[in-house]
Amino acid sequence: MAAAAVDEIRASSYVGFDSITRQIEYKLLKRGFQFNVIVVGQTGLGKSTLINTIFASHLIDSKGRFEHDEPVRQTTEIQAVSHVIAENGVRLRLNIVDTPGYGDQINNEGCWDPIIKYIKDQHSAYLRKELTAMRDKHIQDTRIHCCLFFINPTGHSLRSIDIIVMKKLSEVVNVVPIIAKADSLTLEEREAFKNNIRAEMQYNNIRLYPFDTDENDPEELALNETIRNIIPFAVVGSERNVLIDGKPVRGRKNKWGVINVEDETHCEFVHLRNFLTRTHLQDLIETTAQIHYEAFRSKQLLALKDASARPVGSA
Numbered sequence: 001m002a003a004a005a006v007d008e009i010r011a012s013s014y015v016g017f018d019s020i021t022r023q024i025e026y027k028l029l030k031r032g033f034q035f036n037v038i039v040v041g042q043t044g045l046g047k048s049t050l051i052n053t054i055f056a057s058h059l060i061d062s063k064g065r066f067e068h069d070e071p072v073r074q075t076t077e078i079q080a081v082s083h084v085i086a087e088n089g090v091r092l093r094l095n096i097v098d099t100p101g102y103g104d105q106i107n108n109e110g111c112w113d114p115i116i117k118y119i120k121d122q123h124s125a126y127l128r129k130e131l132t133a134m135r136d137k138h139i140q141d142t143r144i145h146c147c148l149f150f151i152n153p154t155g156h157s158l159r160s161i162d163i164i165v166m167k168k169l170s171e172v173v174n175v176v177p178i179i180a181k182a183d184s185l186t187l188e189e190r191e192a193f194k195n196n197i198r199a200e201m202q203y204n205n206i207r208l209y210p211f212d213t214d215e216n217d218p219e220e221l222a223l224n225e226t227i228r229n230i231i232p233f234a235v236v237g238s239e240r241n242v243l244i245d246g247k248p249v250r251g252r253k254n255k256w257g258v259i260n261v262e263d264e265t266h267c268e269f270v271h272l273r274n275f276l277t278r279t280h281l282q283d284l285i286e287t288t289a290q291i292h293y294e295a296f297r298s299k300q301l302l303a304l305k306d307a308s309a310r311p312v313g314s315a
Helices: 017-031 047-054 113-131 160-170 187-203 218-230 269-279 281-309
Strands: 033-040 079-087 090-098 146-151 175-179 241-244 247-254 257-260
Touching: 033 047, 033 113, 033 281, 047 090, 047 146, 047 269, 113 160, 113 281, 146 160, 160 175, 160 187, 175 187, 175 269, 218 269, 241 257, 269 281
Parallel strands: 033 090, 033 146, 146 175
Antiparallel strands: 079 090, 241 247, 247 257
16 A cells, blocks of 8 residues: 655754764764675786775785796685775775686686675675574675676677676676776777677676666666766776876876876776766665675575475475
């Protein structure tokens, strides 16, 4: 039954309940915020460097070679690293999950399984805590809010394994595709590559974040559409400062010139950073809880219900 319409009444004098937003803000600031990111992609695409560039902090050690004759260092197992970053009185507990480069082996069948299992394991751990009789007031949230999916800048198309992995990941987590080391492509090559990737994702019914909902207002819907027109983000990461017109900027220097990672005409790093931290951070967290976790939770609880309804001793 639809709720009856309620008339809005103006208080005849100041009551003070408008301060509830400040009260909520105070409690949230005191508790801090949690954001969990998993990075997925081939070895050598600069995953660690880009994470450090986005959050303007050295959070993960790069596996890249510092000398040309060094052996390539690889992540061999899923590793989680946690840091607390403070900015203007806001504390963000950032949990970064690094994964082994997938698709690096001769036989890559099922190479995505450990990543999917890890994401589902975090949902399972949260559900167990949620169903505990004496559960914590604030359950520690290790559910993955965002998956940064790194694409090799070949300039041609996605590999078959990229399509398989992206499709499987998109069913359990918010996937954000990224063309890594985009400075290896010309602007024309980059745009053609982005169009090819978008066409392949549409053909293979890969549904990527952001999602539109009935709660979105026109401004939010327009912002989401803008993001979808940019995806995949073509980015360059760098923790080093280089001089441009006497000013230090984060970038890379080569024999053709300087790449300024924060110059929108050079790459789309600024769009990615703003998307992840300034416009969609809270929505990534809420979408994880309301869509991905809720789907997992419903499936698990229905399975428990079916199991308990079976007669004892039945196969």
